Amino acid sequence: MYDIAQAESNNPASADKEVDRKPTLPQNISNRSDIAAYDIFPFHKLGSGKIHSGYDGLAAWMSGYDAVVIDGFNGVFWAVVQHELDNAFERIGKRVNWVLAADFMRAAGEIDRMVQPFLGSGDSVWGTKSTLQIQDFFDMDAFKAVRPAEGYDLNIVVGTGATLAGWEAPVVYIDLPKNVLQYRMRAGKATNFGAARAEESGHMYKRAYFVDWVVLNNYKQQLLSKIAVMADTQWDQSVNWLLYPDLADGLTKLSRSVFRVRPWFEPGAWGGHWMQERIEGLDKSEVNYAWSFEMIVPENGIVFESDGNLLEVSFDCLMFHDHKAVLGKHADVFKTEFPIRFDFLDTWDGGNLSIQCHPSKNYIRETFGENFTQDETYYILDAKEDAGVYLGFTEDIKPEQFREKLEYSLAHNEEIDVLNYVQLHPAKKHDFFLIPNGTVHSAAANNLVLEISATPYIFTFKVYDWVRLDLSGMPRPINIDHAFKNLDFSRKGNKVQDELISKPQVINEGADWQLVHLPTHAEHFYDVHRLEFDSTIVVETNGLCHILMLVEGTSLTITTADGTASRFHYAETFAVPAAALSYTLHNEGGQRAKVVKAFVKPDFSQL
Template sequence: MHTNTDTKTLQYDIRPSFQAVGEISSSFTKLAHTLIDNNIHIIDGFIGVNWEFVINKIKKEFEDYDIIPHFVAIDDALLSEEIINNLVMPYLGGDDPLFGKKSLLPLSSFFDTKKIEQFREALRESTEYIIFYGVGAALLDSTNTLMYVDLPKSTLIQRMRAGQAWNLGCSNSKDPKQIYKRYYFIDWEALNDHKRSILPRIEIMADQQSDETLPWILGRDLRQTLHQMSINYFRVKPTFESGVWGGQWMKEHLTGIDQNAKNYAWSFEMIVPENGLTLKSNDQVLEISFDQLMFSESKNVLGLAQPRFGVEFPIRFNFLDTFDGGNLSIQCHPSPQYAKSEFGENFTQDETYYIVDRKGDAQVYLGFQEDIDQEKFRSALEQSFETGESIAIEQYIQMFESKKHQLYLIPHGTVHSSGIDNLVLEISATPYNFTFKMYDWVRPDLDGKPRPLNIKRAFDNLNFKRKGEVVNETLIVKPITLKIDDQAEKVHLPTHEDHFYDVVRYDFDREIRIETNNQCHILMLVEGEAIELTTANGMKQVFHYVETFAIPAAVGWYLLRNLGTQQAKVIQSFVKDSKCNQF
């Protein structure tokens, strides 16, 4: 038998898709016909959409029907950029380069109420075929059906970095990190709430990540497809990012990944705020935002956990790749109270590190040395930041040799980092932006600028009781193995009391049946070649090594069959029953 890493390249689908109910079309002729037949006068959409491309294509098709529509951009009703900047300023965290606070501003607050009313009157009384389009166009009409043009957030970020997309109501280019900060804390909050409110009356859903085609699906087919996902399975489209400490494992092993990147630091396997879901129909594909599944089917997806988390998906899977790369920064994450009061997050960034692969003398940094002196540690960090001189961090932080399939617990306030030559599966609560870096090995970011440190925020949250032998006893998991039958075991990797999620691994030669117990399960094959999923509803799907997928709570039970020649190991995470009603 061979191990996965003996093979240079592994089978890994970077564009997973789910079979759509109904047809996905890219025909602008059919699109215009559907708009006319349904008397649609509103085309709303997400920020970053290339509206010139969309409207010019639709306009041409309308003219072929001998209809000359009058298109009006809803942008004309936006408040001035100065007013909008003043409106959002309280949520931007002042001079903080990374952190703001989630805004409660509705999308309507970005618009001039008098102009909106004028547009509403024009929509009601116009004798010509008038179409209002743009971000927020549905604010003009709260009852009739409409078209929505979605844009994957990964595509939006690419356009932003290329100087082709900006913040809502802004036309001038800024530092990409500042644009992203405002996306996360303000724009996406308003746009997601708006999308959720109009989703039931969307007649046409389109995907505008290409300036050559515009795939679209009827709203009723979209909603039925989302329902099918909610009673079977889903796998989001992963995205990959380079980083200053990034490694080479994913480049060397995952099929289809762009080889031109210098490295890959992260693979976002399942992060709700940014990942998309790809639907397929014959040779057509369409991507929608993951949150649409949650807006439509959160009860089916989350089951017992839905009352606590609502439409927020609670658990995140992502890779940290440091193979032949660098150490992550020395860091910690905020307490729940701090995350709520400072950033407006409903829960915090409690993490774990699961070691999928490693080599050499790879290390994990975790917890303080027994003799840690808080003041000396802070003074050393601040002096290093001011002078640019490195420090012997191991004088303060413990190092443990990483072990394949070991789980390391990182509840909030725990100082930690991954060393070089690890492939870490980070199993975590969903928030992913709130990393307080204290020491970053005195290196610049990929853009050549210093990486921001957050020493003060870190010291507001660090738990100095997690030191010495306490770390080994409470943060390095001791597996509990339960034999299921002659070919399968259930390995419990118990998490910390502060973690609202648990982690289990199933090791099996042939197959195993798993009950959801009304919880959503997030899974990954962490050893083996491939497994076949069969849901209680009879749907089948094959998943390969290191592919992440989820089984909604409503599925009830499912089978996993080992398709490889070696034992399969499948990691699984889910919300603890005891944490479902804690707010």
């Protein structure tokens, strides 16, 4: 689905302008009017007095200690944090000794050599998940030898990895949303962890995905029990913060009720204009929007609110906090990896996605180090009359001939007639196409696709991209060799219609509701239902986590068994953890509501 080389669409010459027009999470929403449709900044209430704003308050809290550790994710502007706190401490007359974690990191060249085995070849789009630990990036003997200095009111060790100094001191952790990190990287304002300088953005994303995020997510999980304060500095020169027990209470509440992550949006070579025209708050001057990360949990965050102040933490904080409550009977299978993702592919008045496939289970494990593969489905949320989906091969497909044509096209920049090899099926609203790994596919123009898929999202092997350039005028990577090691050429002819286009079945109904099963393929570990109702419908979780979206109607309210009530609008994604036990959906529109529900198959027990 997601193109790891999407950074190729961002011209470094206009990087600052590109960052500036991204929707920025408000630091405070006290003056925001009620949202009557899709909300790009959803949040969860903590109650009054929980989230504090400003460096003065944080400095005052820190002044109650002799020593403090300020740790956090890569991409935080540590110099800004130190400068703003220094000013705050000066205002209250505190003398501070600063120790910089970065001073104890290994040399950038040494780190480059250390991470290189996980990055693949220089021209490869993918690497392999790192087995490194954060300690490997530091001179641990020197770091552990540094101690608080005498003669100061306060000693602070600051920077990513600061806790490794081993000080017996409270930890302030500064989280950073991964979309903000990527914007900073594209603008040349942030680098990879331990790197000396910013590089081409596609390379930085690859190193972040396969090395930085793996190492730092593991480190964050280890730190949770030590954190005293969680902070958010995505506004560059300001901070919102809260005491960790208050965050933990919020995470516990979400793990037993309902939540929505903060979505984010990206342009692309084939992108369209459905979201741009219909979702308030998106930049209307952007060239297009190809993706919405509705719930791609390695990159989304969760936003909390108190007294109008907002604070965002990465979604994995919820999984680290209590993945058993979230995933229920499948917690031991997936552990802290959330298994299902929702995202939009917008080709409305746009172009076709590349002709592509995804890796087999064994291939993704052995080649890229992932635990499970990228099995996908396309749910058509909206479509024009000429919309379609490329899916499966023609009956008379000849693999060798197909490959020859693809390689000739790549070498000579020449178009091919895709319909000689790949089937094109008409697509209309609420159709459901099944794309188990190894299946050739593409979303054609004039769709808004809700992609319901397994969580892995960057392993797309493109074989043909319509001889076009990306948004920066460069060819996008083509991966014919990877693809032909994974393409299933038995998915062709009438078998595609029979096995890869879901046939809805009503499996339960009442006076004004029905439960429709949208069967997935045997390869998919997840299944899909559609809840259709006029007034209300009650749903049991039965030990499963449900991921849902209102796909027809205007809005609904959901009330979970613990009494938590929330409102969601058309096209918004939300999730009900297994521990919620049950929930009631109330239709607020004048027409029948339709809600898609995805969940791991109850009998699934092994990756």
